[in-house]
Amino acid sequence: MDGGSGGVGMGGGGGGDVELMSKTLQVEHKLFYFDLKENSRGRYLKISEKTSATRSTIIVPSNAIYYFFDIFGYYVEAVDQPQDAVSKELQLDNKVFYFDTGDNKRGTFLKISEASLNRNRSTIIVPAGSAQGEGWAAFRDILAKIHEVNESSSTAPYIIPNQQGSESNEQVPRLSDDVGAGFISGHGNQHPSRPEIKVDRSIDLPPREDLGNMGVSKVIRVDQKRFFFDLGNNNRGHYLRMSEVAGTDRSSIILPLSGLTQFHEMVGHFVEITKDRNEEPPSAKAE
């Protein structure tokens, strides 16, 4: 279902898009609609909040669904001290989502704001639902199911004819060619007990033309070592694999893209504090 939207005239012509999955969730007096949809550009999750008189909608690119799940997991864990829960932002190519908790006489809530270049900001507000955060937990569980369906469905990836479409209303990333098995081994219908990716201040996803592109590979040489950088993804999301190859030895670290900015900042920090020791420009050459 489309959550009772007027259908006609909704921006971006989402009316013609194929609906892959639809769920509704009632929390207190509010009704939330989740619609996983697909069009020629890829997939997106439309989340609408409907109150008696008002409706507001955010559009979540499909590659961000897991992060939404993960972030909700964080707030569920923090529901005992919501005032201590840190605000989060999810930075994507063409939009940013802000997550903030709040408190008023109605109770605790999580505000999710979507800011994009060509649209006005839109916001939904999710009640915690109870002292135990049942509303947030239910929201998270729906996100887990949608993520699962999205990741496991085997539609061929779309080829985007031209990547410079910045005028589109609902830009969604290309469907990434997914590898990996079900969401979690064992019973596939439960969310993992604890999200592994800890999202902090910001998450940077690479430009969408790189997402899911297994061919992206870079090498640098430092002295006798080679370092390989490869983008990949699995059922947990996208990651950067960095491999050090020296002689016949190879070892890798897997960095979820949610940590890329932190990683970058950390490297930058050490570049700064070791400046005087490394006067000469780096000897590494990109290939």
Next chain:
DNA sequence: GCGGCGT
């Protein structure tokens, strides 16, 4: 029978 936000 709710209704929060406000870039």
